[in-house]
Amino acid sequence: MSVKSIYPRTGLKGEITIPGDKSISHRSIMFGAIARGTTKITNFLKGADCLSTIACFRSMGIRITEDTGSIIVHGQGLRGLSAPRGTLDVGNSGTTTRLMSGILSGQSFSSVMSGDESLNSRPMGRIIKPLTAMGAQIASVHGNNCAPLKITPGKLHGIHYQSPVASAQVKSAVLLAGLYADGETSVTEPALSRNHTELMLRSFGADISSKLHEDGSATARIQPCRELYGQMIQVPGDISSAAYFIASGLLIPGSELLIRNVGTNPTRAGILKVCEAMGADITYLNSKNTDSRAGEPTADILVRYSRLHGTVIGGSLIPALIDEIPVIAVMAACANGTTVIKDAAELKVKETNRIDTVTENLRAMGADITPTDDGMIIEGGTDLRGARIKSRLDHRIAMAFAIAGLIAGGETVIEDSQCVDVSYPEFFATLNSI
Structure with a gap:
């Protein structure tokens, strides 16, 4: 088992290009x-x-x-x-x-x-x-x-x-x-x-x-x-991979990140709608409606630190962000107010039951989270603390809680951190570069 230690960071700055979708x-x-x-x-x-x-x-x-x-x-x-x-x-x-x-x-x-x-x-x-x-x-x-x-x-x-x-x-x-x-x-x-x-x-x-x-x-x-x-x-940049850096830029005070060439297909870009609903400061640059070689819209995404607030996430928006819910849950734990995630029973049949793994790990970090049959209710505003995170070999859990570790007090340890290789082998290297 490989483990990765994450410590609090301030003022993330830089420009990154994420791997293909x-x-x-x-x-x-x-x-x-x-x-x-x-x-x-x-x-x-x-x-x-x-x-x-x-x-x-x-x-x-x-x-x-x-x-x-x-x-x-x-x-x-x-x-x-x-x-x-x-x-x-x-x-x-x-x-x-x-x-x-x-x-x-x-x-x-x-x-x-x-x-x-x-x-x-x-x-x-x-x-x-x-x-x-x-x-x-x-x-x-x-x-x-x-x-x-x-x-x-x-x-x-x-x-x-x-x-x-x-x-x-x-x-x-x-x-x-x-x-x-x-x-x-x-x-x-x-x-x-x-x-x-x-x-x-x-x-x-x-x-x-x-x-x-x-x-x-x-x-x-x-x-x-x-x-x-x-x-x-x-292949455009993977918005599911970009999501972790969007979240880090929004959550860490003093941050400003430019993420290049991200796929913004509306059927995948639900996280951008959620960020907007939570009060995020996001600007789209160099937007292209269609890349004729893949039929996919793209944009550069500029993200600045924002004071987020809770929202309700459900219905037809869920298919467009199902893979991003773990990192959205981290954002919700740091936001002011209540966030409700519903209509997301599909989370139970991913690499892990992500309702369970998100709940287990956010609770370990001190967050107020209640699992439901088809999602979770998160009371934001609690200061997260470093914890030992059980990724359970789920790449999206490992990456989402690495971002949580940047905000939490003390050391956060990600168990089985090598599982990020499934979708983003360079994740930790990119994280260290900003």
């Missing part, structure tokens, strides 16, 4: 692999999860190389994957597992996916159900709706799936299977989840559309595809 990095490898021709990816995130995706596609015969910092995927077309010799190792990556299930459901060979202990305890029934409805032959090896998953060839047909949850991973799995189906496939979700799949598939040549309904639900539709075509992808 994890969600977009995953998709660029996957879509490049099943496209015809070469896909060149710049600012690719070399975190453990994304490297698992690369390893899986290499196991299926896709040549993936590196040239002057760019990742080159030599795609073999929609039906160009080959049977892997052994089990596909997805590591700790739920994104790899769920999205690749959609792609593998349309292949002419059998495959098995398995990951580490954490991954193999996460629920996969949410993708097994719609993929099975499409005709996929997908089964949980141990019969517990978790990985390992075994997928055997089956003839796919288009369906309309009414998803009970707003989940980009569920939606993406179904849409990717839809590329191989015999007719239109559509997914309606109760709120619009992150839409990286729709944007990038469109740039690769897929016939895909989406519609936001008056009641807040959203439907994405895709037509069967003959071929996708390789693209140039510039």
Whole structure:
């Protein structure tokens, strides 16, 4: 077990560039692999999860190389994957597992996916159900709706799936299977989840559309595809990684941080709305509505210390910030007044049950927090104290409480700090540079 000690800081100053977006990095490898021709990816995130995706596609015969910092995927077309010799190792990556299930459901060979202990305890029934409805032959090896998953060839047909949850991973799995189906496939979700799949598939040549309904639900539709075509992808900075530095700039007196080239896709940028609601001093510079090479808006984000106040976070905003809730909870503990986080039961099925891990660790630091079935209630304004933080191998817990340690009195120790490598290997180095 590796541990990292964090001590209080004052007046953070500087300019940083954060690593590429994890969600977009995953998709660029996957879509490049099943496209015809070469896909060149710049600012690719070399975190453990994304490297698992690369390893899986290499196991299926896709040549993936590196040239002057760019990742080159030599795609073999929609039906160009080959049977892997052994089990596909997805590591700790739920994104790899769920999205690749959609792609593998349309292949002419059998495959098995398995990951580490954490991954193999996460629920996969949410993708097994719609993929099975499409005709996929997908089964949980141990019969517990978790990985390992075994997928055997089956003839796919288009369906309309009414998803009970707003989940980009569920939606993406179904849409990717839809590329191989015999007719239109559509997914309606109760709120619009992150839409990286729709944007990038469109740039690769897929016939895909989406519609936001008056009641807040959203439907994405895709037509069967003959071929996708390789693209140039510039991955924007990951807003989930930027969130920790946004929080540190807002919480530490005298701070002013400029965070370059951050993806500001509205389906991911819920934390920016929360910061605004809490009274944050944030300025957007060099905003670009769309980067044509990834279909994603970006901006430089200037953050200054602010006296934050509590707010209510819930409803359709939750899918746009679900990964940022641990660090939002830290912000709430330092803000004046009460913050209520609700409609976030999805937190229970992440790398850890994040309602429990956030509650456990904030209480250890002296915060007033009450867990609920679908979120938490935080009474802000209590001075945090240094504590021993149990990350439980959850990268977002480790990073969120490293930021809490910058504000807390005394030493904060992050257990299993190496887990940040999943999404942000340079996190502690960047933190020390400002």
